Amino acid sequence: MVSGMATFRAALSSASLGSVRSSLGARVGSGGADKPPRYSAAGLFIKGARREEWPRVWREVDLARSYDAIIIGGGVHGLATAYYLATNHGITNVAVLDKAYLGSGGSGRNTAIVRSNYLTPEGVAFYDRSLTLYNSMSTDLNLNVMFSERGHMTLAHTDGALRTMNWRAEVNKLQNIDSSVIDPAEVKKLAPSLDVSGDTRYPILGALYHPPGGTIRHDAVVWGYARGADHRGVQMHQRTEVFDILCEGGDGPDGKGPGGRVTGVRTNRGDISAPIVVNCTAGWATTISDMAGVRLPITTHPLQAAVTEPVKVFLPTVVVSGSLHVYVSQTDRGELVFGASVDPYATYSMKGSLEFTEELAGHVLELMPGIGRMRLLRQWAGLCDMTPDYSPVMGFTPVDGFLCDVGWGTYGFKAGPVSGEQMAEAIATGRTPKLIEPFALSRFAAGDLVGEKGAAAVGH
């Protein structure tokens, strides 16, 4: 963080957050009205026997005219931020706004893979915390998010790629992450459908194997956080679109821009005031931050994914191939879920392309030649906000009270829990937590980029 930001932090904590906390202390525990029933097998049995219905997973309430904090974007990042604001810091007079339905963006479109075997120490520490939170999430949230710790395998097809896998494994080991390079025979044992014969166009020379990685039911994560936040008094407002962010005192038009402060947002349901506005959107991160006069170095690219018809489960782990731009896992329902790298062009369109499915299928068959008769059932796309260093923009901005948790590229879902936890801490304390310091917006001006792009660029 540069010194300008430090000054700003001081101003923020004295100006707005002090008041947030003092006004909110009294409200802690007052939200959520009746104590909601817990989910359990016994509950299912009793409700079933009595033919009773479960209460709403989150309440439908009227939009108030003011909140202590407004979170834009009802995906895993926004909801986790709200949840941890309420649980860890007792700040509950919070509204989460989404222009469609909760989980309608990247949270419901990703391929639900989680892992922590990153390349840089910062990346490892960050994602490992996320994985820890995912691990205990079902019990923490009292909603089964079906975290399937099935192992995660990144294939190497060239000696260069193998070198990168070794690099990641060695960094991971020093940080106590369970991660190692395995040979083709071990690959075959873990995923018998892979062709490790070696006489393929992209022979499998080995893999980085990460047993704690796996998949999770992404929608359940969204619902679990929403339900947990709701129980503590946070309000979820769907079909509530933000048209403008209201500011005062800034250098730009209408008081926006550096030096100013936020006062609220304008929505399709009217104006709402709040001293804190958090941008937790993906795909629209720049259009939202532009509303506050904060420019972000982000371009938006579509990322496509697809799913096959179900067949009996035969692929027990997550398989990733960087050279072939594909990752695949099989759900408990039997579908193969495929993802790829982002499309090479910037657009807000979420139409899928035929070329994507062709290339995807070709690459999957390169890995698993025997599944040519499985059928592709559905393809879709989501939007990814890409930053120059493949790392997010988190924390405070030059506009007082306006925070960002954006620029998550293709890996936002993995980071949802830890991002929410850290953003909540930033909001509540007015200080940038250490874990997200490397991701400050100011790093682009300071030339202090984060090194995860290294993982993508090496060995190609």
Next chain:
Amino acid sequence: MQRLATQPGEVIDRSRPLPFTWNGKPHRGFAGDTIASALAADGVRIFARSMKYHRPRGLLTADYWDPNAFVQVGSDPNVRAGHRLLEAGMDVSAQNVWPSLEYDIKAANGLVGRFLTAGFYYKTFMKPARLWPVYERVLAQFAPGGTVDYDSAHEYFDKRYTHPDVLVAGGGPAGMASAIAAADAGASVMLVEHEHDLGGYLRWGDGAQRELADDLRASCDAHDGIEVLRNATVTGRYEDNWCAVVQRDHPHAVERLIKARAKTLVVAPGLIERPYVFAGNDKPGVLLSGAARRLMNLYAVKPGQRAVVLTANADGDRTVTDLERVGVDVARVVDARAGATVVAAHGGAKAVESVELSDGSSVDADLLVTAVGWTAPTSLLNLAGDRPVYDPQAARFFSDRVPDNIVVTGGLAGDGSAAELVEHGRATGELAARRAAVVAHTLQRLTSRAAPVADDTAQSMPPDDRSPLTRDAHPELFRSSTHGIVDYSEDVGSKDLVAAATEGYDSVELIKRFTTATMGPAQGKLETVNTVAVLAEARGETIAEVGTTVWRPPFAPVTLGALGGRIFEPVRVSSIQPWHEAHGARPILAGQWVRPEHYGDPEGEVRNVRGNVGIIDVTPLGKLDLRGPDVAKLLAHLYTNKWAKLPVGGVRYGVMCAEDGVVMDDGVTGRLGDEHYLMTTTSSGAAGVWEWAENWLQTEHPDWQVHITPVTTAFTSINVAGPNSRELVSRLTAIDLDSDAFGYMQVRRGEIAGAEGCFMWRIGFTGELSYELHVPSGYGLAVWEALLEQGADLGVAPFGLEAQRIMRLEKGHFIVGQDTDGLTRMPTVGLNPLIKLDKPDFAGKVELREAVEDDTLPRLVAIQPDDPDIVPVEASQIVRAGTNEILGRITSSRRSPTLGRSICLGQVAPEAAAPGTTLTVVLTTGQRISAKVMEHHAHFDPDGERQRV
């Protein structure tokens, strides 16, 4: 069910019986039968078990979309029995049943159904956490679908490209009429029919309808302008009518993908009949009217003995007529138009026995046929941006607004008699042809440099002047007063949907995600409208208010094989590759290239180069031919160093950085003539550098006159290295190789071993005296063999990539992408003298200006382990002694045969970069060893005396 006597419109060939097995038992059908019709004719009523409760399921739609008729055929999972034609000897079995279709143990789930509401798994299995993996395995047992044999061989798949003027999706009356009219107007037409024959609903209609179908079909088949594809589906419409057509009856491939760029697309898929939701609606014996009529009229199958028919439309009425004709006792006709309806189907688990009606009566029957309306399959229109609108009068969705290059006809456009549909289709075909002509004209104008158009004025799209089809009134019938199944594939009932909506999953997308309704193989074609209707009812809203989900491609599932096709991922080889293979070279894959890693003994190859002379095939080296007056400007922009004063005959090394100052590529460039240069790049960087250079030329400096031609494979490149290299090369060329005449870092052109048009330069990655020969690739092998022949007495031998890597490491030369990574800025590699900040501009200058001052950047240093016999694996980490704090890593490591010890390059933090520093290296085993930072990058011959001789 049983086989009827010959029916007038039947499509089976009774002279060709086909034996097959079903769950191991022998059965028999006829040619023309689908698997489902053959089984039904043989009395089979249960085809599958439902996903969750394992309830017995019989035919429902008896076509491609039948959710209850997925079977395994041999190793082929999820075969649509309602669609796949029967073949002799087929081994057909039910999927997802245990121990058998008739007695399935998991049916016990049905007893506890009230506890297993949709999404129940989100509410349980949480404690104890350690047991979740066990629960997960149990849940996975309930995954639907067949079994894939992943060890089966990769099959032949193919693709085809086509550019029809008009692509017609759907071969019913309107589609056929469109195709004929468009072709009559001179358009080239591709007509795609999902079913096995053209005709649409006319195929199972009365005599007059079949006659009309026969006439239209004959016209289509006979028309020169129409290509008819049967058993094929337009599965996707992408930008500018880029359409995916999947052809399922290709003679050689399981499926073939046809990629069609259609000038206009006619969308005429007809309508899909919608099930009705009531208690017992998934019992075997409940059929949709289309299914009943197809079974009777196409396959001569009697669908039951005693029937109740719920009808809300003319199709239902015709079903009554057909049932009576084939001798089914129609016990009751329930006319929904008069307000009557069905409340429940009763009976044992395996069949309907009686039907309860809304008037309180109960009718004994083994067959219940429903005809309650349709779903409009608007998928292709959705993909073009259309958001269909619900019309409550007609009880279905209609398209709202489609682009000019799409025209809609048939059931998607409205209702009418067959004659009216044909008339609408004809008008549609004419319009489509006229619009295709405008599109063709526009394209011609845009590309008129190639072929000028006679009339160069822009033409506008002809307006839609068709008389619209009317919309018949239809009662809105979705759910009776009881609850039943909405999504058959996912075993989701209306009760589940109501419960989910009550719990707050009350938008169409949330309810879909929570209950999985519409997520199964039919992707909502049967289920979406009922889901929306039940949700609307639960919310007290209209269907229009609730809206619908967005259909996503593909319209019908496509095999991965068809999509992948043949995999066109070429490998590149040099013209000498056959020689390498014949001489025991071990191949290595390097990017797109296959090249020799070594010929058996890489260390021996190194010793031979250092002691005698070796030759290596370096053809993959990227080569760009640069011509024009402004080449020097371009070079000065791409490289960090200066190029203006490079004389003709000179060669210079340069490093390219991206705009963030990160090292992108390196190589040498030689000046062959006044305005003629040859640039070499790294093997993997060749394409990227070309693009990078063109990007600068085309976007930032279009005024610079430079022409770039990639010539990587136009030349075969051979490096001749070692103390005897001058003597060897001199035996093959007249070029004066004397050190004074041809010095280090110079280039000469001429004849080598009789091959004209060659050039060579004196450079050396190996650190030895060496000549890199670039020979027109047709002469590559000849020159290679000449070198071996002429150098026999000099000890010449080929060497591979591995020996080259060892020697370059001995010399401390870095490799971009191995010793550098995606964040390595140029000062790290220690070449700051090559960064000329006094140049007005070059790629990366802004960042590099700061980077050269940055004393926190890691440094690339030569490292030698204290124990000369330990070679740390590349990527071994360097840590602060006694801690896990990472200070750097080994980027390259080898045993040096020249020095007889291990040598490395590594990136380390500046604090650990000073020569003589002792480093702690963590081996992959976890063992920590000591190593020393060396003074020079070069472990061997640091002053470069050997290469300058």
